[in-house]
Amino acid sequence: MAGATPQQPARKPLLALTGATGFIGQHLLKELPKRGYRLRVLLRRPTMLPQGCASAVIGDLAKPYNMAEALADVDAVIHSAGLASTMSGLPEDDYRLFNTEATVGFARAAERARVKRFIFLSSIRAQSGPTCEGVLTEDREPQPTDAYGRSKLEAERGLAETGLDWAALRLTLVYGPGAQGNIARLIKLARSPYPLPLAGLKAKHSLLALDNLVEAVDRVLAAPAPLKRPFIVADLKPLTVGEIVAALRQGMGRRAGLFYVPRPMLKAALRAAGQAAGCEPLFGSLVADPSALKRLDWAPPVATQQGLAALTQHSMR
Known part of the structure; x- marks a missing residue:
């Protein structure tokens, strides 16, 4: 029609991401822009970022500064920074300071900045120990x-006391290139040249x-x-340790x-070899049901056994 003004392209949502230098954060930083999001990475100190990603230096999240400017015009926050479960031996006060108090303080800053949604990368360990009877929901x-x-868990409860629209993603054990902890140990076990006595573990x-x-992050961001x-986040098919090693x-x-x-x-053999400590997951299950997330139209693209096989293929390149 003559004189019509061409439509402006829709504005891409702007996300603020913490923990972008970590195992999970690096992957989110690489993949979310492919899905149409703009990213602003919140950093403790200046660092190099992929092209197209903005940054804001906020210092230590336990004592941040410049938060109003860092969160200006942000549509949603993805908070993946914090002390990991692999950092064993730390005082409980350290976990409380960095995983609870810093998270809740950050969420309140996001609330003041009128951020529409706050996504907190929590853990299945907020819900149970390393093993659990029955299926977790x-x-x-x-x-x-x-x-x-x-x-x-206390961070999740702190989020519930804010006025934010929030989601806590209770992640099960995450695997992918660069994974540490139990996944790295399982890969090392799979690389052993010897047969392994794991066929009887159920x-x-x-x-x-x-x-x-x-x-999952994309589906939660898009939920109206x-x-x-x-939300529990887990692959759809749980595996035994033997099945995990076989896939690797x-x-x-x-x-x-x-x-x-x-x-x-x-x-008995593990006790005799001094290897019994930390082997509880070999003999106890931890099965988590992501049905609530599936109701947000989450359909995981990677099947667990194929994903594990691809992980060791990647590590051999």
Whole structure:
């Protein structure tokens, strides 16, 4: 029509991201711009960023500065910074300061800046210990068993006391390139040239592929209704430790190489070798149900066994 003004392209949502130098944060930083988001990375100190990402230096999140400017015009926050569960041995006060108090203080700054949604990367450990009877859902009473889990749960409760629209993503064990902790130990085990006595272990474990986490963040960002709740985030199919090792070895082009040893005998052998500490997940399950997230149209693109195989293929390049 003559004289019509051409429509302006829709403004891409602006996200503020913390923890961008960490294992999960680096992946979000790389993948979210591909989905149409602009990113502003909030940093403790100046650092190099990928082209197209803005930054704002806010210092230590426990004592931030410049927050009003850093959060100006931000549509949503993704808060992935904090002390990790792998940092064992730290005083409980440290977890409370960095994972609880800093998170709640940051959320209140976001509320003052009129941020529309605050996404907190929590942990399944806010809900249970390293193993749990039955299937975990958000309706079960949280029972964290360590300082890390308690600090995450208290942060979630602090968010609930703000006026923000918030979502806490209770992540199960995340795997992908650069993963540390239990995933790194499982990869090391899978690389062993020897057959392994894992065929008799029946305990199942929920894992989470990095790409499935990105999809979850995208779905939560896009959800139209107020959320104000936690969401379990886990791949759809839990696996035994033997199945995990078999998938990792498949990515190396190897057979599973597993054999059966009765559980009592395996436990006795681990005790005799001084390896019993930290082996609780071998014998107890941790299965988490992401049905609430699926109701937001979350459809994880990566199947767990294929994702694990791809992980070791990546590590061999």
